[in-house]
Amino acid sequence: MSKQKDFDMNLLRVFVSVCQTGSFTKASEELDLTQSSVSNAIRRLKKALGNELFTRSGRGIEMTAFGKHFFEAVEPSVMSLVNTIGRDDRFEPLTSSRNFIVYALESVLPRLQIRLRELLKGSNITVTLKELPSNEEETFDALMREKVDLVLDVMKPHQSSLKSVIVSEDAACCIVRIGHPRIFGEITHEQYFNEDHAFLNMRRVKQTITEFLAKEVLPKRTMGSEHTSMLGMMACVAQSDFVGVNSVRLVSQYKEQFKLQMLPLPFSTRTTSIHMIWSIKSQSNSANQWLRELIIAAERD
Incomplete structure (x- = not known):
């Protein structure tokens, strides 16, 4: 030099x-x-x-x-x-008015919205939840440019400019409608692969949720329908004889409304970790620190 x-x-x-x-x-x-x-x-x-x-x-x-x-x-x-x-020590959760923006997975959104409403009751602070963009670059770019305060994702970031912590876990389950003509209470390996399937695509990894989470290479399945929305796929399964794979967290919340059976899968799958992600620039920001603690509390219950 x-x-x-x-x-x-x-x-x-x-x-x-x-x-x-x-x-x-x-x-x-x-x-x-x-x-x-x-x-x-x-x-x-x-x-x-x-x-x-x-x-x-x-x-x-x-x-x-x-x-x-x-x-x-x-x-x-x-x-x-x-x-x-850039530290903002003027943030006071009891007196401040602020709207935070959080990108979150579709499987996380409904229950988290309910919990945040309970935790923020009587507060001047609001948290706007938005579904995670399908483009990973767009997601992390929004964090770096401070267009969004936090991200909840199954993908752990590898960028040194981002930090993360696991706040909850999710798993996969099999869903079929109540009253399915061949499946009731459980599903065997043979039954699963003999049925037509509602595919749920994960656009970022260019795989179905089944392929993404399975611990083994699975036999070919017959596609009956194809979806990018978990709730959309649940609605389709509820009105057909298709078999689907979906989030335990989300199905647990909506199985009664959709009249679905939630069954264990007849093959091994990985659990998924939900990562809370923030920009390293926000590490010491008091408002962002408070928001991270709020999300952890909401996800823990």
């Missing part, structure tokens, strides 16, 4: 933002700078360090080996400083 006393520490904040967002454009929006200012800052940092920091990759950028090493070295200190400066 050239003369240390002349080094502009502001360059590190720009560099960390570019690394976290993976884009000069998104970094400029996050920092409220022009894109040319961001590009110029990265050029100055590259010159000061004497090494390439990024390379072009398709339409985006990737960190070089040196850039990644440097990012891992400086990010904790830079973000600690950002969090300290």
